[in-house]
Amino acid sequence: KAGVTQTPRYLIKTRGQQVTLSCSPISGHRSVSWYQQTPGQGLQFLFEYFSETQRNKGNFPGRFSGRQFSNSRSEMNVSTLELGDSALYLCASREGQRLYNEQFFGPGTRLTVL
Amino acid sequence: AQTVTQSQPEMSVQEAETVTLSCTYDTSENNYYLFWYKQPPSRQMILVIRQEAYKQQNATENRFSVNFQKAAKSFSLKISDSQLGDTAMYFCAPPDSRDDKIIFGKGTRLHILP
Numbered sequence: 001k002a003g004v005t006q007t008p009r010y011l012i013k014t015r016g017q018q019v020t021l022s023c024s025p026i027s028g029h030r031s032v033s034w035y036q037q038t039p040g041q042g043l044q045f046l047f048e049y050f051s052e053t054q055r056n057k058g059n060f061p062g063r064f065s066g067r068q069f070s071n072s073r074s075e076m077n078v079s080t081l082e083l084g085d086s087a088l089y090l091c092a093s094r095e096g097q098r099l100y101n102e103q104f105f106g107p108g109t110r111l112t113v114l
Numbered sequence: 115a116q117t118v119t120q121s122q123p124e125m126s127v128q129e130a131e132t133v134t135l136s137c138t139y140d141t142s143e144n145n146y147y148l149f150w151y152k153q154p155p156s157r158q159m160i161l162v163i164r165q166e167a168y169k170q171q172n173a174t175e176n177r178f179s180v181n182f183q184k185a186a187k188s189f190s191l192k193i194s195d196s197q198l199g200d201t202a203m204y205f206c207a208p209p210d211s212r213d214d215k216i217i218f219g220k221g222t223r224l225h226i227l228p
Binding site: 003004033035041042043045048055056058090092099100102103105106107108 | 146147149151157158159160161164166205209214215216217218219220221
């Protein structure tokens, strides 16, 4: 099976702009989670989608939103970008929604906000 | 919120040595799963090992093993006969059962020296 893919791999934006990141999970995986990774904060959970429904959300402002489509592909949107949003955004998929299921990570999208 | 602590931000060991990475966490759950994930430089995060909290036996995967102390809420990772390819960031990931998601420690950057 193909692994988790994320597009684009790199993005450069300016403050105030918005950005959309895409994640295609492993075939058959219905759960998709998003994480923000920064050197200072490590990996922070953004949200998880399962069968097109958001089932969990981290402590991020409303500028961060997401959705999942019927084919399990997921998108994450960040509006009104701030310098602090510069980070590696990781997507992970797993087969079910149980916590014991292994998560498979994508390569990430590195977002730079200037 | 549940916390997870990896007290060693960075470590270096010689090739073929044994190294132990520490992790402590907090949970009120009795049955849960814990994970160690590995993120090699510029490569995708992958699962190293998984421990089921209700099993007394420590999990082992080839050169990787854990020392799980449930009462102490400690979950350390031991790497035996370390190899250059073990150079990576290692993340401890216990569940935040209250919010039904995985949380990650800030990671330990491990350097295996030739």
